[in-house]
Amino acid sequence: GNSVTQMEGPVTLSEEAFLTINCTYTATGYPSLFWYVQYPGEGLQLLLKATKADDKGSNKGFEATYRKETTSFHLEKGSVQVSDSAVYFCALRITGNQFYFGTGTSLTVIP
Amino acid sequence: GAGVSQTPSNKVTEKGKYVELRCDPISGHTALYWYRQSLGQGPEFLIYFQGTGAADDSGLPNDRFFAVRPEGSVSTLKIQRTERGDSAVYLCASSLSLAGGRNEQFFGPGTRLTVL
Numbered sequence: 001g002n003s004v005t006q007m008e009g010p011v012t013l014s015e016e017a018f019l020t021i022n023c024t025y026t027a028t029g030y031p032s033l034f035w036y037v038q039y040p041g042e043g044l045q046l047l048l049k050a051t052k053a054d055d056k057g058s059n060k061g062f063e064a065t066y067r068k069e070t071t072s073f074h075l076e077k078g079s080v081q082v083s084d085s086a087v088y089f090c091a092l093r094i095t096g097n098q099f100y101f102g103t104g105t106s107l108t109v110i111p
Numbered sequence: 112g113a114g115v116s117q118t119p120s121n122k123v124t125e126k127g128k129y130v131e132l133r134c135d136p137i138s139g140h141t142a143l144y145w146y147r148q149s150l151g152q153g154p155e156f157l158i159y160f161q162g163t164g165a166a167d168d169s170g171l172p173n174d175r176f177f178a179v180r181p182e183g184s185v186s187t188l189k190i191q192r193t194e195r196g197d198s199a200v201y202l203c204a205s206s207l208s209l210a211g212g213r214n215e216q217f218f219g220p221g222t223r224l225t226v227l
Contacts, residue, residue: 043114044202044218089154097216099156104153
């Protein structure tokens with residue numbers, strides 16, 4: 001089957017710390033991989049994506065590399081800010097348009 | 112321009128009642144998706160439409176759930192004989208189309224349904 005497993009939270013970091021949120025997946029076929037972010041009081045927003053193995057998605061200082069050999073798509077940022085506090089969801093999409101989401105990881109960045 | 116909107120933002124109902132949840136997609140988006148997000152979980156796919164037709168309804172949990180999109184724009188998710196386990200946030204998303212680079216999904220703020 002298709003599923004996403006992501007690091008459980010909550011995660012609390014100090015401003016300017018390095019962030020990693022782990023995400024691994026199980027999929028039939030060749031999925032596209034995504035990170036979505038949900039800021040407090042807002043809807044889900046696409047943060048970045050990668051559509052094939054070894055692709056790197058990046059946006060707003062966040063990066064994730066599609067690793068087929070380890071079935072992973074870990075999210076990283078070198079220096080987090082208070083404004084990055086949000087819930088982060090890893091997701092995959094197989095053929096068609098059905099998404100499979102992880103359970104979300106809550107990040108709080110303190111000044 | 113306006114994003115995806117959903118009404119109501121909150122709905123409280125009693126067990127056994129019927130509810131309708133509405134989604135207004137971004138103008139011009141032909142594809143529309145419904146998800147359910149239970150507490151502490153990620154969104155779970157329910158159904159998606161291309162135009163007026165349901166392209167994939169495999170995520171609907173049972174026959175108490177039904178969704179329509181009669182004119183290819185606004186969609187309504189209908190839940191009959193609600194149960195306490197239906198309590199969740201129901202998310203709607205839309206995309207330009209289903210194909211290739213035009214299928215980025217834009218999400219609405221959700222409707223929080225509470226069944227007492």
